[in-house]
Amino acid sequence: MGRYVIRRLLQALPLLLAISAVSFTILKVTPGGPLAAYEGNPNFTDDDRVRLEHAFGLDQPIPIQYIAWLGQFLTGDWGYSFSAHQPVLVLISERLPNTIYLMGTVFVTVLLLAIPIGVLAAVKQYSWFDHVVTGTTFAFLSTPTFWLGLLLIIVFGLQLRLFPLGGIQTAGKPFDVWDRLHHLVLPVATIALVQLGSHVRYLRASMLETIGQDYMRTARAKGLAERVVVLRHGLKNAAIPLVTVVALDVPELFVGALVTEQIFGWPGMGRLFWDAATRSDYPVIMGILTVSSTLIVLANLFADVVYGYLDPRIRYS
Amino acid sequence: MRRLSIALGAIGLVIAGCGQPAPVGGTSPAPSASVAATPTRGGTAIIAIWQEPSTLAPHYANQTVTDIVNYGVIEGLAETTDAGEYVPKLVKSIPTVANGGVTVTADKMDVKWELLPGLKWSDGKPVTSADIKFSWETWMKDPKVNSRTGYDQIASIDLPNETTALVHYKSIYAPYPLNFGGLMPKALLENEADISKTDYVRRPLGTGPFKVAEFKAGDSITLEKNTNYRFGPAKPYLDRVIFKSVPSVEVAMAQLKAGEVSAVWNLTAPQAVDLEKVTGVVLQTVPGPSVERIEMNTAQNKENTDPNSTHPVLGDIEMRKALLLATPKKQIIDKLFFGKAKVGTSPVSQGWAAYKEPQASYDAKKASDTLDAAGWVKGPDGIRSKNGVRASLSYTTTTGDSNRERVQQVLVDEWKAVGVEVKIQNQPSSVLLSGSCTAKDPRKLGTFDLVQYASSPGIDPHTTVFTRYHSKNIPTAANCVGQNYTRVKNADMDKAIEDAGSTLDVAQRKASYAKALKILNDQNVIIWLYDRADIDARQNTLQGWEPNAWQRFTWNIESWFIKK
Numbered sequence: 001m002g003r004y005v006i007r008r009l010l011q012a013l014p015l016l017l018a019i020s021a022v023s024f025t026i027l028k029v030t031p032g033g034p035l036a037a038y039e040g041n042p043n044f045t046d047d048d049r050v051r052l053e054h055a056f057g058l059d060q061p062i063p064i065q066y067i068a069w070l071g072q073f074l075t076g077d078w079g080y081s082f083s084a085h086q087p088v089l090v091l092i093s094e095r096l097p098n099t100i101y102l103m104g105t106v107f108v109t110v111l112l113l114a115i116p117i118g119v120l121a122a123v124k125q126y127s128w129f130d131h132v133v134t135g136t137t138f139a140f141l142s143t144p145t146f147w148l149g150l151l152l153i154i155v156f157g158l159q160l161r162l163f164p165l166g167g168i169q170t171a172g173k174p175f176d177v178w179d180r181l182h183h184l185v186l187p188v189a190t191i192a193l194v195q196l197g198s199h200v201r202y203l204r205a206s207m208l209e210t211i212g213q214d215y216m217r218t219a220r221a222k223g224l225a226e227r228v229v230v231l232r233h234g235l236k237n238a239a240i241p242l243v244t245v246v247a248l249d250v251p252e253l254f255v256g257a258l259v260t261e262q263i264f265g266w267p268g269m270g271r272l273f274w275d276a277a278t279r280s281d282y283p284v285i286m287g288i289l290t291v292s293s294t295l296i297v298l299a300n301l302f303a304d305v306v307y308g309y310l311d312p313r314i315r316y317s
Numbered sequence: 318m319r320r321l322s323i324a325l326g327a328i329g330l331v332i333a334g335c336g337q338p339a340p341v342g343g344t345s346p347a348p349s350a351s352v353a354a355t356p357t358r359g360g361t362a363i364i365a366i367w368q369e370p371s372t373l374a375p376h377y378a379n380q381t382v383t384d385i386v387n388y389g390v391i392e393g394l395a396e397t398t399d400a401g402e403y404v405p406k407l408v409k410s411i412p413t414v415a416n417g418g419v420t421v422t423a424d425k426m427d428v429k430w431e432l433l434p435g436l437k438w439s440d441g442k443p444v445t446s447a448d449i450k451f452s453w454e455t456w457m458k459d460p461k462v463n464s465r466t467g468y469d470q471i472a473s474i475d476l477p478n479e480t481t482a483l484v485h486y487k488s489i490y491a492p493y494p495l496n497f498g499g500l501m502p503k504a505l506l507e508n509e510a511d512i513s514k515t516d517y518v519r520r521p522l523g524t525g526p527f528k529v530a531e532f533k534a535g536d537s538i539t540l541e542k543n544t545n546y547r548f549g550p551a552k553p554y555l556d557r558v559i560f561k562s563v564p565s566v567e568v569a570m571a572q573l574k575a576g577e578v579s580a581v582w583n584l585t586a587p588q589a590v591d592l593e594k595v596t597g598v599v600l601q602t603v604p605g606p607s608v609e610r611i612e613m614n615t616a617q618n619k620e621n622t623d624p625n626s627t628h629p630v631l632g633d634i635e636m637r638k639a640l641l642l643a644t645p646k647k648q649i650i651d652k653l654f655f656g657k658a659k660v661g662t663s664p665v666s667q668g669w670a671a672y673k674e675p676q677a678s679y680d681a682k683k684a685s686d687t688l689d690a691a692g693w694v695k696g697p698d699g700i701r702s703k704n705g706v707r708a709s710l711s712y713t714t715t716t717g718d719s720n721r722e723r724v725q726q727v728l729v730d731e732w733k734a735v736g737v738e739v740k741i742q743n744q745p746s747s748v749l750l751s752g753s754c755t756a757k758d759p760r761k762l763g764t765f766d767l768v769q770y771a772s773s774p775g776i777d778p779h780t781t782v783f784t785r786y787h788s789k790n791i792p793t794a795a796n797c798v799g800q801n802y803t804r805v806k807n808a809d810m811d812k813a814i815e816d817a818g819s820t821l822d823v824a825q826r827k828a829s830y831a832k833a834l835k836i837l838n839d840q841n842v843i844i845w846l847y848d849r850a851d852i853d854a855r856q857n858t859l860q861g862w863e864p865n866a867w868q869r870f871t872w873n874i875e876s877w878f879i880k881k
Contacts, residue, residue, distance in 0.1 A: 031744070031751075031757035032747035032748040032751055032756050032757070033751050033755065033756030034747075035751055035753055036746055036747040036750045036751040036756070037379045038379045038463060038752070039752055041464055042772075042773060042774055042775040042780065043464040043775060043780070044463065044466070044752075045464065045465075045466055045780075045784075046798035046799070047465070047469075048463070048465060051460060051465070052460075052461065053755070054460070055461050080514075081371070083371035083372070084371040084372055085372045085374065085461065085513035086518065086519075087514075091534070094534050095534065098535075153568075158571055161575075164577075165563075165568050165572060165575075165577075166564050167536065167561070167562070167563070168536055171537050171559045172361055172363065172557065263564055264564060265564035265568065266535075267562070268535070272535070275369065278747065279371075279747070280747050280756075
């Protein structure tokens with residue numbers, strides 16, 4: 001197993017390198033640049049433009065810019081944001097806790113809801129409960145988050161005035177747990193409702209498959225209580241495919257929810273990425289892209305390893 | 318040569334401006350409520366912003382929203398009034414030739430600034446003339462500063478004493494009063510190798526009425542009363558100002574209606590109309606110098622276009638005239654902007670050199686007749702052509718700007734009605750407004766037919782008029798400088814622009830600019846759509862606002878107060 005993990009990690013290196021090279025090139029050949037922001041300043045001259053292009057290294061050929069960026073990145077210097085004049089690592093470190101806070105809550109909420117709903121829907125297949133679950137999960141699964149988020153804001157924020165319209169806390173208020181939770185409800189609901197759909201459906205399908213297995217009948221024949229049969233024998237096996245799905249959610253804890261953070265004005269990674277993209281702030285975009293692609297590769301590996309551990313029939317060599 | 322001439326002219330302006338009220342200025346009725354009420358002390362104002370300032374350092378900042386926050390924190394030596402006059406801020410008076418503060422010798426000049434006595438930074442350390450020199454040095458040394466305009470004309474600075482700075486210019490630079498628009502603290506920063514790596518970029522130390530208490534990226538910026546403020550303890554009235562980051566202008570408006578925020582900046586006309594109906598909300602409309610325009614490419618639409626080539630359609634002045642005639646500016650303003658803008662007339666809409674001669678007004682019939690007479694014949698599909706060239710044009714503006722998109726819809730229909738086909742080809746602002754050949758700005762490369770955007774002149778219009786309309790400033794493949802995007806060339810106009818820059822006499826300068834701008838308009842290369850106005854909204858309880866065409870609405874934030 002150890003050798004397998006090492007080989008996979010080594011394979012990941014050229015892949016990540018290729019991802020970074022391709023994304024860097026795409027960013028650079030796309031028209032537009034970070035200096036558009038200066039257009040509004042009547043004092044901004046062409047001399048200033050040339051000086052800034054040089055200061056930001058934009059006047060170099062793309063391969064040279066890439067090698068310079070990569071060299072810095074590998075030595076731990078992720079560069080400076082062109083617009084914020086802050087190290088990329090600092091920008092990420094101040095947004096990351098907010099995103100983990102948001103996405104972590106989503107992650108836990110989804111798991112806590114998906115497992116009982118999925119199991120129940122499978123156990124009571126074709127019952128009214130199953131039909132309701134199947135119907136609503138399908139509906140939410142096919143709902144775009146930007147629409148759902150705006151709908152929730154209009155109904156619960158603007159009309160019913162139950163929840164704030166956005167932000168992570170009330171401006172000017174000292175830290176207050178209730179205030180924080182109050183601001184958390186709508187964005188979490190937006191992402192969780194959509195994600196819940198896919199997780200419930202995965203679990204239901206996998207549970208249904210398990211229920212028909214011989215060992216379930218054996219367990220019942222042994223005289224075990226139905227609850228024990230379903231949870232200990234059924235769920236334990238049915239949850240294995242879910243591990244893959246959940247492991248692939250982990251990178252989202254870092255990347256955040258681009259659309260939802262934008263709609264709710266959440267000071268997280270998604271909005272950082274969005275702002276950086278609209279400002280052509282290459283160092284920030286590259287920092288986030290590289291970390292997220294690394295996390296996705298690692299999460300895949302993690303899922304494979306855990307899978308092997310949970311299901312002894314699967315062996316890697 | 319060019320700088321000398323700009324400079325000479327503006328000195329004349331300053332001298333003239335000091336004795337008498339400025340001839341032209343942004344005028345807007347001040348909200349009457351703010352005049353009547355007596356200021357009360359204390360309280361917090363929350364201002365919604367939906368674009369986050371990425372930095373507050375005055376020498377790096379490039380966003381309008383940064384100014385909005387910084388008016389509370391950072392001050393310069395002088396500022397501009399609504400009427401376009403320079404007034405002292407941290408100094409005793411504006412140095413001029415008349416008061417002996419400016420000495421002109423041949424083609425150089427010296428400017429003597431005298432700081433007010435007893436000034437302190439918000440950390441309590443004294444402000445000295447060394448800070449003036451340090452600010453200049455920083456602007457010239459740091460490679461990442463936003464613009465060196467003006468600072469690059471300074472040869473050296475002498476400091477005869479703690480409060481006096483003698484600035485030696487290499488040339489005669491007229492807009493010198495606005496040179497030190499953001500003073501930087503020497504004591505805090507002099508030992509920093511790279512200011513961009515310090516805390517200063519987010520918590521700049523200034524002399525303004527407030528200081529930055531907290532900068533929460535993506536969330537809020539909190540300013541607290543500066544106890545060392547020079548008008549303290551009388552001002553500021555407010556204890557705190559919070560700039561709250563909101564996801565969008567719609568949310569900002571909803572929060573204003575709900576009373577969660579006290580003020581919202583930079584609204585569009587339709588949004589203002591929506592807020593006008595809300596009780597307790599007051600709107601302030603200030604005409605700004607920014608003019609929305611459509612520029613026509615007179616050279617061929619291709620990459621690195623030859624400025625001497627001729628655009629197959631727009632090269633014909635009759636075609637350009639017809640497009641102008643078929644542009645219903647008034648209707649656009651009335652219907653799309655609810656009358657909350659003025660018909661554009663020229664690039665210089667405000668200030669002493671404002672040129673207000675209207676362009677030909679809307680007349681679709683005349684537009685058709687003009688094209689008929691010029692030999693543009695309508696084909697079976699209603700689109701005209703001449704000598705096998707179809708009157709088909711592309712029309713570019715920034716993507717995702719609903720106001721501009723609505724204008725485009727109107728014009729596409731209007732122009733089609735007179736037989737000109739227009740295809741919309743919008744581009745993101747990071748491309749269209751990049752002003753950079755490497756970033757593929759179509760205006761720089763010449764890859765456009767019609768382009769719509771806005772631009773504002775500085776208080777002294779020379780830079781704008783010279784870089785945008787002089788034939789020397791046509792960007793080419795070899796030399797991608799200049800902003801003469803229409804590629805208009807006219808020897809008389811060039812001469813008038815040069816004349817305007819080579820005299821001290823304000824009346825003469827004004828006449829020369831008027832002549833140049835008249836020729837520009839006679840060439841029909843630009844349709845001046847409308848003069849943009851700054852529309853801000855606030856709770857009626859937040860008072861003390863005053864309009865200023867040349868600054869942003871927080872410019873007098875020290876005088877804001879909350880009516881109990």
